Amino acid sequence: MTETVLLIGGGGREHAIARALEESDADLYACAGNRNPGIARIATEFETLETTNPKAVAEYAETVDATIAVIGPEAPLEAGVADELEAAGIYAFGPKEEDARIETDKAFQRRFMAEHDIPGCPDFETFDDMEAACDFIDEYDGDLAIKPAGLTGGKGVKVIGDQVTAEEGKEYIRDSDYDRIVLEERLIGEEFTVQAFVANDEVRTAPAVQDHKRAYEGDEGPNTGGMGSYSDATFELPFMTEEDYAEAVSIIKGTVDALEDYRGILYGQFMLTAEGPKVIEFNARFGDPEAMNTLPVLETDFLEILTAARDGERLPELDFAEQATVCKYAVPEGYPTDPEAGAKVEVDEESAGDALLYYASVDERDDGIYTTTSRSFAVVGLADSITDAEEIAEDALAVAGEEGLHMRHDIGKPELVQQRIDHVNELRGE
Ligand code: AMP
Ligand code: GLY
DSSP states (O other): OOEEEEEEOOSHHHHHHHHHHHTTTEEEEEEESSOOHHHHHHSSEEEEOOTTOHHHHHHHHHHTTOSEEEEOSHHHHHHTHHHHHHHTTOEEESOOTTTTHHHHOHHHHHHHHHHTTOTTOOOEEEESOHHHHHHHHHHOSSOEEEEESSOOTTOOOEEBTTTBOHHHHHHHHHHSOOSOEEEEEOOOSEEEEEEEEEETTEEEEOOOBEEOOEEETTTEEEEOSOSEEEEOSSSSOTTOOHHHHHHHHHHHHHHHHHHOSOOEEEEEEEEEETTEEEEEEEESSOOTTHHHHHGGGBOSOHHHHHHHHHTTOOOOOOOBOSOEEEEEEEEETTTTTSOOOOOBOOOOTTTTTTSEEEEOSEEEETTEEEEOSSOOEEEEEEESSHHHHHHHHHHHHHHHOOTTEEOOTTTTOHHHHHHHHHHHHHHTTO
16 A cells, blocks of 8 residues: 655755655655745645644645654644644654653753663753852853753754853853753763664664754854764764764663653764763754765665554664765855845756755745755765765755855865864873
8 A cells, every 4th residue: 555644844854854755655745834845846745834733734634644744843743743643543753742852851851861860961950040050050160061941943052161151151041031941061072963763662773973063164153953964884983983883872772761652763962972972962853964864875665664663563674875975054144143045046956966955945936946044955975985975065065156155065074074083082092
């Protein structure tokens, strides 16, 4: 029987999900707040709707007779879209509102790790009194990361000793209207992501990816949703050992065991410190951009994973092509603080050459595709080495040109990768 899959969300990550399903025997429908031209070309039908409105999503799912739904972004998860779909009798690959708290409530997330003795949890305190938080900063011996408890699109965290001083950190807390924050030990090391497919108490993990959160080259500037990312032809990254990867997987498995009945993607963001991997955060969905590294090398049929999850069967063992990937986002000039929309996107799926092109927040008009104020599109190179994959991605960016756009050319370049390796060696005293 052909499955009718409803994909929820219209970013680069969801374009990658759509591509993964395009190769399978699924009849794909999609809905999002923005019309993603890449997804629209693949899907049988694309509906523009508010994806944080669970009733609207479930009604559309019923209209198209969806047999499975895949929820891409965190906002619909937080809004309870999975719960509403289930109430309508439609299997959703994505956690219920309650389980999505592992991402949507960072205070819950830290307490959960502590209560269940999940390794890799940094020292932390949660606060709903902002003056008490400021006092804690004064008293704490060491640097702290300041984290709003709720969702901020990856842009709310301020790290003392890195982005801000203690005084600026306190000012940030006092000037904000956050009602709950987490203060936690500043972790020093290299970041990496491991994404896991989870259902029926089983976990299948994908190769590690390194995202680049800072807006400008050399890891300068404000935090963004992610400017680009790379993965290697192995499960580890060049600065990691197999043991580091295995430790991250065991933290994810411990978390899944403690969550009970979690389903969907569990994304672990880790800091590889001198003491091994520590958890920066969990997300309840694929990463964006990381999905664009992972799904193109996934050789197992994504639909097969979804149907096994729904039918209560064992998840298939996953096969990944032994290829490195480099993903680079083009974002509007001024992003994320003062983005300017309206630049014409001059690259398309054909002119991107050997690279894959994924559309994100763009606006399709009669005379072409234009940028909005969020990340515009990403290009992904696949090759035997990170260096070769990087060159493929750069060739596609050259076609796109830089008019009205900003990108980080340093992502995946040998110098930056080497810096990561040197950093970890230095931390480990090697
Ligand atoms: P998050 O929104 O939790 O992913 O945090 C955004 C970014 O802030 C992360 O990618 C890290 O670069 C940084 N960050 C978060 N928590 C910590 C921490 N405890 N120590 C150092 N950096 C952190
Ligand atoms: N790449 C970071 C995220 O998806 O949250």
